């Protein structure tokens with residue numbers, strides 16, 4: 085791959101505690117355009133908390149997150165989104181009272197700053213581009229179903245389409261394939277990898293499925309009890325004895 | 337100096353009563369998560385029952401205190417009965433149904449009390465042995481009030497012992513923290529909850545019975561106290577006993593000294609205090625963040641349907657309505673004018689509830705503000721009708737702009753309480769600012785311009801203005817604005833993470849809904865020719881909620897149908913009986929008990945997808 089590694093997102097010494105419990109303790113890493121970076125770790129390691137710190141949903145106790153040099157800490161989620169950071173949630177969050185297509189249309193409307201419209205029906209605006217995005221994630225056939233009735237794996241795909249709708253440069257995906265069948269899982273990871281190649285997207289994702297991680301990630305970060313204990317290529321991480329003891333060892 | 341001391345002491349006596357009542361309310365809330373509107377009714381009936389018993393047995397100290405205790409216990413029993421008969425079915429309902437259902441009880445109890453004790457105010461006898469007053473720094477102070485002052489901390493202490501030193505109390509605290517866990521411990525939650533209602537309502541009854549020697553027993557006691565108790569509970573932190581105690585003390589003093597400084601607006605002071613506390617300390621003085629769990633949404637989450645031919649149906653209906661004056665007489669036209677106005681009122685509330693998931697318990701504020709705006713413009717500025725009508729939505733919109741800024745900062749129950757507080761502020765102003773608003777007497781002589789004076793002409797005007805506004809509201813509901821509002825309701829998290837400033841949309845919706853309600857209010861003022869403080873009162877807000885509920889929350893046309901049915905019911909059926917509160921209360925209770933089953937189909941889809949997500 086011939087890409088100029090550009091530092092997209094620079095995370096320095098991010099810390100956050102809940103009560104007395106340190107959920108994230110001094111995490112630093114760099115995410116480059118073209119990266120498909122996996123953040124792995126056992127349950128409760130602090131992965132989702134990391135994501136919430138990155139997209140502004142939680143405020144870190146200390147540390148910094150810079151996107152192309154701009155400090156993100158302290159900005160509300162919607163600002164960070166507007167700067168080009170999209171995300172999907174571990175516990176899916178979509179607009180249950182809208183159809184699949186309308187969910188994506190909302191994001192497109194928001195991006196075009198057309199949300200304050202009081203006149204033209206929302207359902208008629210940006211429908212074509214929304215359908216194109218749904219086509220991409222394989223949800224076009226269900227475009228007019230209410231989002232509230234979809235299967236879990238399908239909601240995850242809608243979330244991906246919604247995240248892509250704002251044409252982000254950084255994409256944060258918290259367990260994007262949870263609840264999917266193995267074949268679907270593979271397809272979604274391949275789609276993600278394709279987007280990374282095509283658009284030079286910088287993707288950070290968490291995953292419990294090791295095939296997804298080691299089959300697709302360009303680099304892997306290992307988090308344990310809030311601290312990064314290993315970082316490197318999938319092969320390096322797989323071979324790391326510390327990782328095997330805290331994480332892979334536990335699974336074997 | 338001594339005068340100030342006595343003032344402070346009388347503030348303490350007020351605080352003691354407030355604490356007795358609100359401790360019950362907060363205990364019930366802590367365990368059941370229901371804000372019991374009917375709590376004030378137990379206070380009122382406690383006072384009536386206490387009065388009867390004291391009249392008969394209260395000649396001796398033992399008889400007096402025995403009567404007070406008996407009245408309190410009787411209220412406990414009634415509270416337990418309400419838990420078994422009503423609340424039990426509402427624990428899993430959205431807060432809207434809980435508030436409305438218990439308000440239905442308020443109405444029923446009002447009529448039953450009037451039936452049992454008559455409409456006259458009752459003056460009770462003084463407490464034997466405590467009739468005099470003692471001098472405190474040369475100022476006389478009633479002995480009985482001193483006893484009350486002591487009673488507050490005493491009850492707090494007893495409750496503390498109950499909750500910390502008895503098995504039952506420990507179980508209740510466990511249930512407060514975690515309902516599911518308590519039932520896993522082998523506690524029968526049903527019995528526990530019944531017991532808690534007994535305790536809570538007995539405390540309310542105690543507070544009521546203790547008032548007999550102090551003030552007249554009246555049919556207005558229930559609303560007055562419950563709204564104050566709401567303030568105490570919200571200020572103290574919902575579910576916190578110590579918080580209720582602290583808040584009672586503060587509010588007692590605020591009232592005692594407020595009356596010296598701003599005698600006209602003591603009520604306003606209390607509600608402003610609450611609004612400020614909530615903005616500075618969102619969970620109240622001593623409340624904790626997790627005290628209020630997210631409740632089930634009051635709204636169904638299926639796509640709103642535009643309906644293929646709605647436009648043509650609406651036009652046909654409009655044409656039909658416009659033709660009515662050709663055949664109908666004046667009486668029918670008056671009725672229909674009111675229906676059309678109320679339809680706009682209900683639809684404006686539906687914008688908040690149905691799209692934003694914002695259950696406002698004080699929507700009458702904007703209706704009334706519009707009505708008063710028009711009336712004041714006519715009365716004090718001699719404005720012609722068109723100008724006065726234009727002023728209605730503007731004034732109401734401005735009011736909603738200010739209040740909305742506070743209200744949308746909080747969601748769920750706190751939002752409901754805040755809207756209620758602002759409605760009470762508006763009501764207090766209309767009620768107490770005699771020089772401008774005429775107080776209780778209202779403002780009379782608000783008649784339409786001569787060109788609109790005929791019943792048919794005014795009807796057509798109303799139809800045009802309301803129809804036009806309804807159409808605008810409907811467009812807004814299906815436009816990106818309405819979708820953004822729904823997005824914030826469906827998932828605030830997702831909305832914020834795709835660039836939607838949820839609070840801003842809610843604020844805008846609040847203002848829009850307020851202005852629309854204001855226009856309805858202005859039209860109402862001219863239709864009636866007068867305005868009264870009741871237009872801003874809680875029952876008016878509840879009427880709007882009932883209209884929205886009756887019509888069904890899930891459709892944009894629902895509130896219109898609700899307004900028709902409700903108003904016809906109220907003016908045609910309920911006017912046949914003196915006991916219309918009883919009838920309305922029963923209708924409301926029936927609605928909330930039957931309706932959740934009606935929307936189960938909608939909710940179950942939501943619930944099962946939620947369960948799947950958790951799995």
Ligand SMILES: Nc1ncnc2c1ncn2[C@@H]1O[C@H](COP(=O)(O)OP(=O)(O)OP(=O)(O)O)[C@@H](O)[C@H]1O
Nearest residue numbers: 102105107125126127128129130131132133134174
């Ligand atoms: N809002 C919160 N309040 C209190 N504690 C929290 C909160 N969010 C997370 N935690 C705690 O922080 C730790 C890290 O949680 P986090 O959800 O980040 O883990 P995770 O790595 O995403 O786990 P999983 O693989 O199960 O999703 C856990 O111990 C969790 O209990």
Ligand SMILES: [Mg+2]
Nearest residue numbers: 131132133174
């Ligand atoms: Mg997680």
